[in-house]
Amino acid sequence: MIRYDVLKTLLPVLGDSLVVCNIGSPSQELASLSDRPANFYMLGTMGLCSSIGLGLAMAQPKPVLAIDGDGSVLTNMATLATIANNPAGNFVLLIIDNGSYGSTGDQPTYASGKTSLAAVATACGCETVIECSAEETASLVETALVNDQMTIIVSKCESGNVAVPVITTDPVVIAHRFMEEVTR
Amino acid sequence: MSKNIDQKIVNDLVSQGIDFVTSVPCKQLAGVLEVIDQTPAIRHVPSNKEDEGMGLCAGAYLGGMRPAIIMQNTALGVVVNTLSTLIQFYHMPLPMLISYRGEVGEKVACQVEMALHTKALLAQLHIPTYHFHRPEDADELPAILAHTQMCKKPTAILTDASFWGAAQ
Numbered sequence: 001m002i003r004y005d006v007l008k009t010l011l012p013v014l015g016d017s018l019v020v021c022n023i024g025s026p027s028q029e030l031a032s033l034s035d036r037p038a039n040f041y042m043l044g045t046m047g048l049c050s051s052i053g054l055g056l057a058m059a060q061p062k063p064v065l066a067i068d069g070d071g072s073v074l075t076n077m078a079t080l081a082t083i084a085n086n087p088a089g090n091f092v093l094l095i096i097d098n099g100s101y102g103s104t105g106d107q108p109t110y111a112s113g114k115t116s117l118a119a120v121a122t123a124c125g126c127e128t129v130i131e132c133s134a135e136e137t138a139s140l141v142e143t144a145l146v147n148d149q150m151t152i153i154v155s156k157c158e159s160g161n162v163a164v165p166v167i168t169t170d171p172v173v174i175a176h177r178f179m180e181e182v183t184r
Numbered sequence: 185m186s187k188n189i190d191q192k193i194v195n196d197l198v199s200q201g202i203d204f205v206t207s208v209p210c211k212q213l214a215g216v217l218e219v220i221d222q223t224p225a226i227r228h229v230p231s232n233k234e235d236e237g238m239g240l241c242a243g244a245y246l247g248g249m250r251p252a253i254i255m256q257n258t259a260l261g262v263v264v265n266t267l268s269t270l271i272q273f274y275h276m277p278l279p280m281l282i283s284y285r286g287e288v289g290e291k292v293a294c295q296v297e298m299a300l301h302t303k304a305l306l307a308q309l310h311i312p313t314y315h316f317h318r319p320e321d322a323d324e325l326p327a328i329l330a331h332t333q334m335c336k337k338p339t340a341i342l343t344d345a346s347f348w349g350a351a352q
Contacts, residue, residue, distance in 0.1 A: 044269030048239030055243025078232035086229050175274040179246055
């Protein structure tokens with residue numbers, strides 16, 4: 001399974017959850033699979049998906065799923081320390097770990113080498129860290145979204161992208177409709 | 185030890201609805217951070233780097249809070265992309281309370297290097313910028329914070345060594 005397949009399996013388990021989705025292919029693939037106002041698409045700013053997700057989870061009570069990637073977590077690895085030290089029960093960080101920088105040509109990341117992001121998250125102090133296969137991901141996300149337990153899920157999947165259009169929705173529209181969902 | 189000016193600044197943050205603060209510390213802002221940690225109306229989440237902090241602020245804003253970031257001017261070298269592609273692109277209000285190191289009174293020569301670029305970078309980014317040099321300059325803080333929410337932009341409040349040296 002590649003990222004697109006994992007995203008497809010997530011759709012039925014999202015419910016009313018707020019989703020913050022990583023820049024590039026992940027957001028484009030999610031938007032083409034199922035656009036919803038409760039999706040916040042990152043159009044730029046590599047690395048900050050988990051930080052936006054944590055801030056959002058701390059600010060309001062709805063469940064938050066940040067769909068991040070291994071390359072982007074490596075860019076902002078200190079985020080795992082901030083997450084561990086500021087646990088929010090309604091926060092789920094899903095790291096889709098395909099071992100590559102998918103949006104830029106599938107160059108390998110260090111997560112495909114010696115570095116285990118699950119081990120890093122654990123070392124940072126995150127209490128519930130699960131590494132799983134692509135196939136197991138959706139059911140683990142479903143459980144984590146209803147638990148009042150902050151959960152980090154590292155989903156190991158294959159490298160690869162699906163050709164989908166770029167997101168042309170105005171960023172102000174993305175933020176506005178998302179904020180309406182938050183207060184709905 | 186915090187001073188009256190630290191309490192005044194935090195009072196202004198609270199009165200203008202700021203309820204989420206992230207920070208990377210600076211010696212000049214230590215008193216403000218000390219008061220914030222004694223202020224239940226503000227959730228303080230320290231960050232490891234200022235771009236990470238702006239990500240937290242963006243999320244808090246989307247979730248209905250009113251964030252601010254406390255940082256040093258050297259961090260402008262870290263946050264140019266985040267200011268441009270996140271805070272400005274999505275029209276998010278974000279007051280940046282900045283320790284303006286490297287101005288007159290500075291003891292560390294290296295700090296002057298980023299001071300040289302501070303206002304130029306802020307001007308290049310089209311960020312409304314306010315410079316607290318004398319103690320009375322801080323009287324404008326509530327209006328600056330209100331202005332930030334009104335225009336939904338990042339704004340910079342530069343506080344230099346003369347300000348911190350003279351303020352009680």
